[in-house]
Amino acid sequence: MPRVSTPPPEPLDPSASGITSGIPRGLLILVGTAAGFITLLGIRAMNDVIASTFLALILVIAVQPVRDWAIARGLPGWIGSVGAAIAVYAILLGLAFALLLSGAKFATLLADYQPQFNDVIHEVNSWLLSLGVGEDQIKAITSSFDPGQLVDIVVSLLGGLAGVLSSMFFLIVLIFFMIIDAANFPAKLAQIPGQRSTVMQAAHSFAQGTRSYLVVSTVFGAIVAVFDIGLLYVLGIPDPLLWGLLAFITNYIPNVGFIIGLVPPAVIGLLDGGVGTALAVIIGYSVLNAIIQSVIQPRVVGQSVGLSGTVTFLSLIVWAGVLGGLGALLAVPLTLLVKALLIDVDEQSRWLAPLLSGEPAQPKQDPPPTAV
Template identity: 50%
Template sequence: MIRQGFPRALIVLAGTAAAVITLAGVQAVGSIVGPVVLALTLVIAVSPVRGWLARRKAPVWLQVAVPLAVVLLVLLGMVAILSLAAAQLAILAPTYADQFNAMVADLQQWAAGLGYGSEQLNKALSSLDPGKFIGVAQSVLSSLLGVLSSLFLIVVLLLAMSLDAPVFARIVDAASAERPALARALKTFTYKTRRYLIVSTVFGLICSVLDITALYVLGVPLPLLWGVLALITNYIPNIGFILGLIPPALLGLLEGGPKTMLLVIVAYMAINVVIQSFIQPKFLGDAVGLSTTVTFLSLIVWAWVLGPLGALLAIPLSLLVRALLVDSDPNGTWAAALISGRLPEHASGSGADPQPEQSEPR
């Protein structure tokens, strides 16, 4: 019997084309998709609070109001801190003109002492503008504020999703009988997303406190702002540490010179690299289910599709795509293995730890 079917290469090519078209469509409506995914992620993050209230027979309105209030307090607090700090930074920027000009003069003298005092070098150094350096920090803040500019839409979505969360949980439980793979994939998605957020938040707070202390000791202006920035960028995989380092390092250069900037870089590397690269992964483990390569590629793709918000939500977005397209398919075992970088349990041959399929009580 001749088996009829499409060549696998054609299927892969068609799937890739469909993915490109879908991502382009998501990018076109990114102002809507971004807040929706952010609201969904926040609802998942506070779902244990709702579950705790439900187990204690709290009224339904209280199960909705308390988690919603927690999320709103966090969002409004971040908006207030970032807005105030951005205004302070704009006021602070012009005061560094004299320090910057003196630094440029020192660089010119140092270059001349090494025999590189050419007219081109002097022209390049004299063309440097302190406003450009401060502009880097302001652009970072503007991007973060832009992420929260759709606050009203996010609040409305949070309210709607908080109201629907109990019903949705019951629907997923009921679907376990007819669509067990899909129900298990959705539960695993919420579990992994919540664990990722919890671990990232805990270690982000630790890094933030240590960064604030180091910046305060080094005399870098606005240490609280850069601590909050370090906490936020902790959710951006791979390059978040660098993004959080640039603004305080530049201010350290203008405030205390190259020595202060170098000390800021060393302090951030000692704190963030050690915690995020060596300690945090041991607690997070393989629960997220994404390999290092997939994590980095997801950051690039989602940042391109949704901008700064896509970078912040790269991991939850990738986990959602995995749940819908891979984990819900009983034949997607090897695709899941490629994404996670781990052999399937039946193929490991040595009882390797399986992917966590269970979910926490919602």
């Protein structure tokens, strides 16, 4: 009988068997999680320097189109770099000025409204007594309501952002060198051996996603600020333009930014116009947040940067815990950076990208056959 030759067995696919280089996939995930946790602890230990570096990186990416526009018009590259640097420094100065002015103005207004604050405390005492609450319990409750504590809370929230901005010298020098290096960065990427196209695509995706997020947040922040200013002006709240500017800045903080921008005008409304005015401010801000910042904006952000609402919220919690107030402000760009470094550059990790995106990609449908 003729001998039947059997084909040699196919080599075992490590990825299909759950083993990579002899290491179980579950162990790799566990080790990777532990390494990520240790990395976050290290970042937190040096949060001042790292937060400033991330802020400089995001700002340089944001103003890179200024340099590209100058070069496209035939201007020398150094002119575009100077224009980009001026734009970054203007953004930094404006952001620091707005945050410090908001905190100082809020503290000043609370000091001016001290008599009204005492009247509110007296009304709360009378209301609690009418409910049968004991005087000792009332004193324990009302003693915690101190204008100084409110100022400390707001100043601490804004101070985390302004603290990094206060080290202007370090930021100015760092941004200067980053802008110079940005001019040669594409050429440096082209010299990377191996999968340089993948690295260039990941870097481009990160930069494009960061700019898209900043543009979307800026547009929606301006819309919310205009409505907030109109609402506060109608209600007679002092300094509506200042609180509108604060609402515009805090719009860059996902999910909870509007709460930070709500506290000062709501408290001032309570002291200036009573409970009705404060409730009107809270309801107005909440309605705007529900319509614009909770429904429309997350959908647009998810489509533009490829992150779901859950991932955005979790990134806010993580980066705020690691880098403080500035981490909350830059939560989405930092998450895009991590995604570019760990997922987009690695073909074996790209299967995670759809899990992070807001909406699944629609499968392409073949066109219907045409009648002959």
